Amino acid sequence: LRTEPVTIGGVTLNNHLLLAAGVLGTTGASLSRVLACGAGGVVTKSIGPQPKDGHAGPCIALLDDGILNAMGLPNPSREFTGELSGLGSKPVIVSIFGGDPEEFAEVAGWFKGMAAGLELNLSCPHAEGYGASIGVNPDLVEKCTRAVSTLGMPTWVKLTPNVTDITAIGKAAERGGASAIVAVNTVKAMRISTALRRPVLGNRYGGLSGEAIFPVAVRCVYELYEACSLPIIGCGGISSADNVIEMMMAGACAVEIGSAVQKHDITVFETIKNDLYAKKGIDPAEIIGCAHG
Ligand code: DOR
Secondary structure (H helix, E strand, O other): OOOOOEEEOOEEEOOOEEEOOOOOOOOHHHHHHHHHOOOOEEEOOOEOOOOEOOOOOOOEEEEOOEEEEOOOOOEOHHHHHHHHHHHOOOOEEEEEOOOOHHHHHHHHHHOOOOOOEEEEEOOOOOOOOOOHHHHOOHHHHHHHHHHHHOOOOOEEEEEOOOOOOHHHHHHHHHHOOOOEEEEOOOEEEOOEEOOOOEEOOOOOOEEEEOHHHHHHHHHHHHHHHHHOOOOEEEEOOOOOHHHHHHHHHHOEEEEEEOHHHHHOOOHHHHHHHHHHHHHOOOOHHHHOOOOOO
16 A cells, blocks of 8 residues: 655655654664554654663553553663664654753754654653653743754654643744644553552653553643644554544644554554555545544
């Protein structure tokens, strides 16, 4: 099945389905494989200003309807640029994080000319000094976004759902010059082992992804669509063509898929794609935001 390319937030994608950050996005080879398996674009694991080992384990708990993680942003930092050299002009979006606007600008600069765009991770729910401590603060979101957007690369901003008013954060990203909003990162959560009488994760708290958070993600996209004029990329628990259609009706013009790839395998892209474009014969241009009004 051949699909038409779509341009969203300054990035041209092969179709509307992207690999979400954090899943399979750690090497050039795995990113290429996901593209070959039908993803319209891929987002890398988040890269930060210094190499990082991440949190002590256990870092992942597989739940019936989702995944709880506290990886702690492990990444090789600048060395990751080597993974991108073979990817040419493929639709690869590099996820980046930093502790302040200067660090965001520094990391972003490493990838100039090497990636189709950047996704600012302002939203990890459990990384001290990074992520959500920035992403809940509209002023910091605006400053970090501006520090990157002024470098001239497409700048997507991934938001946390762990706020009272996500529209205030979306508007801050818009003021900072973002080219698209990605909604949402994981929901802050925890489980306790009743046998051990201790939290399941080494870090105690983590982020919940997967089917359990799909309704939260739909609500966030719906609210952002009413408040912002940027393109929105829906993310959170999408595992079927019907989920993609629902996200688009809420206002998303593309989607990112993560936990479903982890739970099943990378064939989910081909399966959802065939179902979406062939069986359901969907024309996204007709349904985006149609649940409003
Ligand atoms: O749930 C998450 N886990 N979100 C992030 O942004 C980062 C990741 C991690 O590395 O812990």
